[in-house]
Amino acid sequence: MKRRLRPGLAAIIMFACILGNRALEADPVLHVLVQLPMLGLCGALLAPRREWRWAQGGFAPLLAALFGIAFWMLPRSIDGAVSFPVMTLAKFLSVPLIGALLVIGWRQAHALLRGFLKAQAISMAGFMAFLFTHSPVRLCNNYLIDDQWRLGHGFLFLAIGLAMAWTIPLLTNARPRPSPRTRAKPITPVQSGVSA
Amino acid sequence: MMDNNSAQRLPGPQAGAVKFTMLLAGVVLLLMMVFGFVMRAAQGNLIDLDPAMFYQLLTAHGAGMVGTAGLTGAAILWYFMGRYVPLARGVFWAFLGLFLLGVVLILGAIFIGGYGGAWTFLFPLPANSGGVWGTDAAAAFLLGYVAIGVAFLLLYLEVGRKLIACYGGIGGALAWPLVMGKGTAEDAPPPAVVAAMATTIFNTIGTVVGAAVLASSLVNLYFPEFKVDALLAKNMIYFFGHVFINASIYMAVIAVYEIIPEYTGTPWKTSRVFAVAWSLVLLFVMAVYPHHLLQDTVMPAWSLAMGQIVSYLSGIPLLAVTAFSLIVYLRKANAMRWDLASALLVLGVAGWSVGSVPAIIDGMISVNKVMHNTQWVPGHFHIYLILGEVAMAFGFMMWLIGKPEHKAVGGFNWAAFSAYVLGGTGFTLMFLVSGALSVPRRWAVHAPEWVLQSQIATGFALLVIVGAAMFVLRYLLGLKHSAGR
Numbered sequence: 001m002k003r004r005l006r007p008g009l010a011a012i013i014m015f016a017c018i019l020g021n022r023a024l025e026a027d028p029v030l031h032v033l034v035q036l037p038m039l040g041l042c043g044a045l046l047a048p049r050r051e052w053r054w055a056q057g058g059f060a061p062l063l064a065a066l067f068g069i070a071f072w073m074l075p076r077s078i079d080g081a082v083s084f085p086v087m088t089l090a091k092f093l094s095v096p097l098i099g100a101l102l103v104i105g106w107r108q109a110h111a112l113l114r115g116f117l118k119a120q121a122i123s124m125a126g127f128m129a130f131l132f133t134h135s136p137v138r139l140c141n142n143y144l145i146d147d148q149w150r151l152g153h154g155f156l157f158l159a160i161g162l163a164m165a166w167t168i169p170l171l172t173n174a175r176p177r178p179s180p181r182t183r184a185k186p187i188t189p190v191q192s193g194v195s196a
Numbered sequence: 197m198m199d200n201n202s203a204q205r206l207p208g209p210q211a212g213a214v215k216f217t218m219l220l221a222g223v224v225l226l227l228m229m230v231f232g233f234v235m236r237a238a239q240g241n242l243i244d245l246d247p248a249m250f251y252q253l254l255t256a257h258g259a260g261m262v263g264t265a266g267l268t269g270a271a272i273l274w275y276f277m278g279r280y281v282p283l284a285r286g287v288f289w290a291f292l293g294l295f296l297l298g299v300v301l302i303l304g305a306i307f308i309g310g311y312g313g314a315w316t317f318l319f320p321l322p323a324n325s326g327g328v329w330g331t332d333a334a335a336a337f338l339l340g341y342v343a344i345g346v347a348f349l350l351l352y353l354e355v356g357r358k359l360i361a362c363y364g365g366i367g368g369a370l371a372w373p374l375v376m377g378k379g380t381a382e383d384a385p386p387p388a389v390v391a392a393m394a395t396t397i398f399n400t401i402g403t404v405v406g407a408a409v410l411a412s413s414l415v416n417l418y419f420p421e422f423k424v425d426a427l428l429a430k431n432m433i434y435f436f437g438h439v440f441i442n443a444s445i446y447m448a449v450i451a452v453y454e455i456i457p458e459y460t461g462t463p464w465k466t467s468r469v470f471a472v473a474w475s476l477v478l479l480f481v482m483a484v485y486p487h488h489l490l491q492d493t494v495m496p497a498w499s500l501a502m503g504q505i506v507s508y509l510s511g512i513p514l515l516a517v518t519a520f521s522l523i524v525y526l527r528k529a530n531a532m533r534w535d536l537a538s539a540l541l542v543l544g545v546a547g548w549s550v551g552s553v554p555a556i557i558d559g560m561i562s563v564n565k566v567m568h569n570t571q572w573v574p575g576h577f578h579i580y581l582i583l584g585e586v587a588m589a590f591g592f593m594m595w596l597i598g599k600p601e602h603k604a605v606g607g608f609n610w611a612a613f614s615a616y617v618l619g620g621t622g623f624t625l626m627f628l629v630s631g632a633l634s635v636p637r638r639w640a641v642h643a644p645e646w647v648l649q650s651q652i653a654t655g656f657a658l659l660v661i662v663g664a665a666m667f668v669l670r671y672l673l674g675l676k677h678s679a680g681r
Binding site: 112115116119122126127130131134135136137170171 | 284287349350353354357360365366367404407408411412415421422423424
């Protein structure tokens with residue numbers, strides 16, 4: 001996407017989230033799995049595209065973002081965002097910041113760390129699914145138990161969707177390539193093992 | 197893709213870390229064998245052992261053997277993948293650190309906290325000890341597994357991403373172009389890479405499922421109102437357990453693919469059938485686990501039928517990638533030089549192949565109904581381990597220290613090998629005989645009619661320990677010798 005379009009798109013998403021706040025908050029699936037990611041996307045679109053020294057390796061911004069995500073994973077925080085204007089304001093300010101930090105950190109993160117975070121995202125979505133579908137009590141005052149179960153199933157679909165989105169591309173690019181490293185002492189070229 | 201010039205810059209196998217890991221593993225294997233010896237001696241009324249302590253030893257033995265088999269398999273995989281792709285060395289140390297943290301937690305849970313719920317941590321047993329162990333002990337045990345699971349996921353993440361990057365995706369590393377007739381055997385990845393990619397995939401999936409049920413069990417420990425469906429939890433646990441222990445053997449066979457060619461002078465290449473067999477192994481290892489649940493009549497009938505059918509079918513690709521593959525390879529090879537390492541590696545393949553037979557028999561529903569809770573099943577998995585995975589691990593250790601001069605099997609080596617094979621064969625046969633006589637498994641106290649079998653097995657266990665101790669001693673001396681060179 002062209003860089004100059006990013007602020008405009010972020011503004012549109014932000015306004016949509018603010019204007020539709022009532023409707024989105026009314027349903028926990030829309031609130032948690034649509035509005036919060038959209039707010040995060042706003043921050044991601046606005047994140048400056050430069051390498052920061054404090055963000056070397058991506059550790060500092062990613063750690064800060066993970067703490068932020070952990071806070072908004074708590075049912076108590078979601079409940080607060082519906083009940084208290086201060087928490088609503090905190091949501092609209094902090095979640096875009098989390099999105100920006102994720103992008104800044106992601107750009108500078110080692111591939112191994114990125115893979116770890118992907119695995120963490122899938123497992124956390126799975127764990128939230130377990131939490132919301134197995135809890136014997138309502139975890140949020142503002143949402144009914146049926147809503148809670150729907151949210152749990154939403155997290156389950158999210159976990160499955162992320163797993164598929166990240167693994168299917170790895171399966172589809174199979175093509176013959178020579179071995180990247182030949183043996184030090186290749187011997188007689190005899191086809192061995194189970195013959196074709 | 198790397199060309200040959202960049203390939204020369206690869207750091208190569210992480211030999212020091214792997215040697216250290218195999219030393220730790222050798223000592224732990226020996227300790228676990230001593231635990232097994234003590235349990236068989238107690239069942240044979242040769243020693244007095246408090247039943248509570250028996251179940252603690254059973255738990256430590258099960259968790260320790262499965263964990264150490266996984267550790268040795270992972271070390272073998274890491275070592276040989278270092279020949280083909282540049283692996284981040286810190287990952288292996290992180291893996292080992294997390295693994296050891298897990299070991300400390302598990303040992304503390306068992307021998308300080310008194311946890312004795314078996315390595316399978318079957319839900320809701322960890323939370324229902326009847327006062328034998330506390331919640332914290334069960335939690336420490338489960339957290340130990342979590343630490344080990346994270347260690348494996350980290351290792352697989354690094355191996356997987358490097359293989360995917362260097363061999364053209366998962367399909368490329370599994371030699372799918374060759375399978376589909378689009379490539380040649382010359383372009384196909386080596387057998388070790390195919391094996392590493394397949395085990396990375398199925399053991400990652402298995403470990404993730406295990407982590408999910410571990411996390412749920414941990415929540416249940418402290419908040420009992422959060423209940424997991426017990427049948428779902430059992431399915432998840434057995435899926436994880438079956439996949440994990442099988443992965444340890446499938447990782448260890450990489451040592452056979454890589455080391456045996458040094459003894460024959462003939463490269464071991466990936467053929468089309470070999471690649472197809474590994475792709476089938478990848479599917480069957482995950483699909484076959486319901487054969488552990490054939491006695492759970494509440495399971496859907498189709499899944500139990502699948503467990504039986506896949507049990508039959510899974511033997512075919514298994515034998516294709518092990519015994520059949522090795523025999524065909526050796527027939528084409530110029531000559532085979534025998535020393536302790538090559539003998540143990542070939543023994544490992546033979547033991548693995550033979551050990552699959554009792555499993556296939558137990559996979560029949562009509563047999564399973566009367567045999568599954570007898571010592572027949574320990575007979576199967578002890579063949580898999582003593583004469584299969586552990587033999588391959590010891591073979592790898594002997595190769596690590598004996599690389600410059602392959603010593604012929606004679607004298608000390610011959611005595612160690614003979615004691616190990618004779619002891620292992622006798623010990624596992626006694627399990628099978630006891631199983632056929634309907635002696636139950638996992639019982640601390642045995643009826644008088646079952647005592648003789650346990651006593652005979654104790655003698656064979658001692659032989660196994662003597663053989664294994666000689667291997668570990670040989671390895672220690674070899675390390676010292678190689679350090680001085």
